[in-house]
Every structure is written in structure tokens, then in C-alpha cells.
Amino acid sequence: MPVINEYFTINTRGNNDIINITKHVQNCVYQHALKDALVCVSIQGSTSAVTTIEYEEGLIKDLKEALERIAPTGAEYHHDEIWHDGNGYAHVRAAIIGSSVNIALKDGLLNLGTWQQVVLLDFDNKQRSRNITVQIVY
DSSP states (O other), X not given: OOEEEEEEEEEEOOSSEEEEOHHHHHHHHHTTOOSSEEEEEEEOOTTEEEEEEOOOHHHHHHHHHHHHHHSOTTSOOHHHHHXXXXXXXXXXXHHHHOSEEEEEXXXXXXXXXXXXXXXXXXXXXXXXXXXXXXXXXX
């Protein structure tokens, strides 16, 4: 099976920044004019994640509030005791969401629902430049 690797970089604000990267992923995939494939979108970094969501203001707020309940920003984390960087919560959130998402390419289109977008989540406590890989297997 042939594999194509495409890359792009996104600058984030950190602090739970959620960015719609669907168009970037589509640009990487659609330039190859493939019909059927498996597309893996992955991000480098242990304080960031990639997933799909309906990218609308209310749901973005809901997701941020849910993650704050699950891994609160102000809580004590063993990671912070070791590294003193104050981002233990960011590592926990990224581990829960995950660093990649797989999307089928069907009849030349990403198999996303009408209200489903690919998003990058940056949980770190500072601005970052994030590298995303789009790997296409066909």
C-alpha cells in the first residue's frame, strides 16, 4: 500500500485553544485526487490533541468546560512537582483526547458528517507552533 505524507504548521494561543483545521486537512488530501484511502491526522506534542467535533461556539465552550471539570487548571499535578512548568493539566487533557484521528476518504471526499470538523486542541499554558502530519494510505 502506498503512503503519502503531508505536513502543515499551525500557530496557537495555547490555553485551551481549539482551532478548526478541516480545510488544511482537505487541502493536503484533495491535491492527490484519490478516490478511496485512509487518512490519519496526527499532531506532535504531549500537550496538544486532534479530534473531530461540531465546530460551533456553544460546543467549543461546552468542551472547554468539560475538560476543566475533568482535569482542572488549578489542581496539583505530580508532573508540575517534577518539572515546575504548570502544565500538568495540559498533558492529562491531551492524553484523554488523543494525538490522532483517522478519517476514511470515500469517493474522493473525507468521510465527515455535515456538522463534523477536524480540530486541533492546544492545552499548553503558552503559545505554540504545532506540526500536524496528514498521512494518506491508499
